[in-house]
Amino acid sequence: MTFVSLTFAVFFTGVLLASRLPLSWRSKKLILLAASYIFYAAWNPPFVLLLLGSTAVDWVLARKIHASSAPSERKWLLGASLLVNLGVLAGFKYAGLFVSTTSFLLGKTGAEAFSLPSIILPVGISFYTFQTLSYSIDVYRGRLRPADDVVDYALYVAFFPQLVAGPIVRAETFLPQCKVETKATGDEVGWGLSLFVFGLFLKTVFADALFAPASDALFTTTASPTLADAWVGTLAFSGQILCDFSGYSLCAIGLAATLGFSLPDNFFRPYAAIGFSDFWRRWHISLSTWLRDYLYIPLGGNRHGVVRTAAALSLTMWLGGLWHGAAWTFLAWGVLHGAYLVVERLCRAKFSAVTWTHSTAFRLFAMGLTLILVVIAWVPFRAPTFGRMFEVWAAMVGQSQATTSLIVDVRLWIALGALVVLLSAQFFTRNLPLRILAMKVPPAARAVLLALFLLAIFLAPVDDRAFLYFQF
């Protein structure tokens, strides 16, 4: 069930009304849990069993870890959690890639090609697996007491607003919210609905109606692109993925707010970042902080010298790339970002004392450079093959023989216009949270803006498109 469907509108209205009934908090949590499983079952009912299994495994293991005082036993139990969670993720998500790559490599030696039957990827598996993993690891580290109530824990894993595409929530922020009911006030319901509408607006209007046609024109064809095609199509995809994913996150945060839950922010004007460490503090924040806490720091972080830090950074980014999808092009995206971060770190160490690097002009230059390099890195993320990736990159630097443009019509100007609006908004509100921005707008103007967003959603000329991040 996607947020853009009318079924979801009916479903959520029912859930919201149920959350206002004069019932006990536990009954309401049970209703929310049941609603979350129904929400998940809408994609593929049998996969609810997988979700239940994942929930049960970490519920049991975390309690055992907490109860045990023997370090070796605790390690074994944590190992079991990692094995089950990562095993399931690997089986569903990466088995196909592993087998096809092995077949390809063996094919080079003359062996016969082989393949796996296609495996359906359970939607949201990458997200909820990371949540259950972080829960067990936090209990192991002693940062978190296991949940007292299985309903609370199950709701933490399956809470429908963020179940299938994040934000990835930590148990330490979610479980305390399950202890006592915090009924959303009228203000919170109104603000939550406003965020939901704004998120849907970003998704349906900006991502789907304005950016997707130009992006698709470049990446869903095999025809050679011109220099303009390569840049406009890639810039359009940069806009599309930001609006699609940040739109989903806003919807999730807004829906949760109407139900009295706080979810963490997931995006903060990433295209106005100055440098790549800044970019990753602003892009998919819940994933980047997860990778920092559960991968980068355990790999040594920056405590063991330049080389080890660079290795930890790179490995973290490579795995972060693969987390997004079972294709080597995603790894290439991670490799690029890893390299960006390593180079930036080296440059910072060398030039941080130089005064002109703190000037406004340099900061603007760094912002532009960051954006361009981030855009260039989106090519492997979106390109279906390495061949297409190199073709687009070649066209970006003028190495294209194409004479006929792929994005010849009004789509080009629409995408560019939308990009100007998006980047201007990112730049001018670089450090302004949405709520502060909203406070600067008079209430009447906010109502008119919200009405315009809603009208645009109703009348947007797009076909149904799933959120991009459902595939991850």
Place this chain on the structure above:
Amino acid sequence: MTVHSSTSNSDLRGVLAKGLEQTACRPPDGGNALGIVIAAAVLVVLALGVWEGVVREHGFTPSVVDDKDLWAKRRLEVSSEKETLVLLGKSRMLMGFSPAAFSRRYPKWSVHHLAVQGMGAWATLKDLADDESFRGVVVVEMTPPDVTPQAYESQKPWVDRAKAMTWDERGHVALRTALQERIAFLHPRARLDQVFESLWNKGTLPDPGFITNFADRHQEVDFQKVDATILARQFEALRVEQARRAGRPVSPDFWLRFAMQIEPMVEKIERRGGKVVLTVFPVSGGSIPFADRFYPKTLFWDRFASLTKATTVHWRDNETLAFECPDTNHLDKRDTEAFTDALINEMILKRALPPP
């Protein structure tokens, strides 16, 4: 990736100090957020009400978006009851068969329009044949050129969509269609991009067109709203192009071999007590000599009809089925009920349908 130091996250603190705190879920201070949402909703209802009036004034009436999703929903509604009528084929079926006329004579039967514009029916017929629960009557509108290897596969994406459709997608399509049946600004030709394009190019709203799509997927064509001679000329040009591409006419034996690939599907359905009726809908004007030149009835259709176990109905075998098609290929909405009645009579006569 955040690359804070594992011992110090001073970078993060620096950014937080500039206002990057996690606050999206907290409502702004000093505003009535719920009041704002309610005001916005009222504005939207008012604006959409005005817009509805404007598009209706311009001649738009409600017309549903007929896409793969609607088709898939209708396919999944085909029941296992014997009193089930499934309509397959292309645009001539969508525009020519009146479900209302059928339901008047067979009120207990369910009717399912599964024809697809420009796509041969065979993948859907195969799907119904493979559906062990299906025992109803299938009426297939076909033309001899539909019998090609490509046409066998052309509706497969529709069949696949139905197989992959989830219950919430069905719910979405049901709700969406219910709205589109009632609201004129949801007309496929009143989409915002088309409105802007028309305003930009012509300075007026787009033309509502002469075809209305209904929730049961049948279409009504009102040729009084259009210059049918222009459409007839377009079909003529299409036929010339088809003839040029076809080169010499296809051999009847070659065609018959392909046509008989339908037979296992027919047998499967009829073995379960169902019926398959293969029909050729009326055409007129230049379409008749084209058909005669490339697919002479005696060499193609009549031979096929003598071999297949399906019931066959050709409009040229029964003058009550002959209707004038203003564009040479499709019936006007004023003729569909009479045509459907005539087709039903013919099917009753041939025992493909029980008497009402």
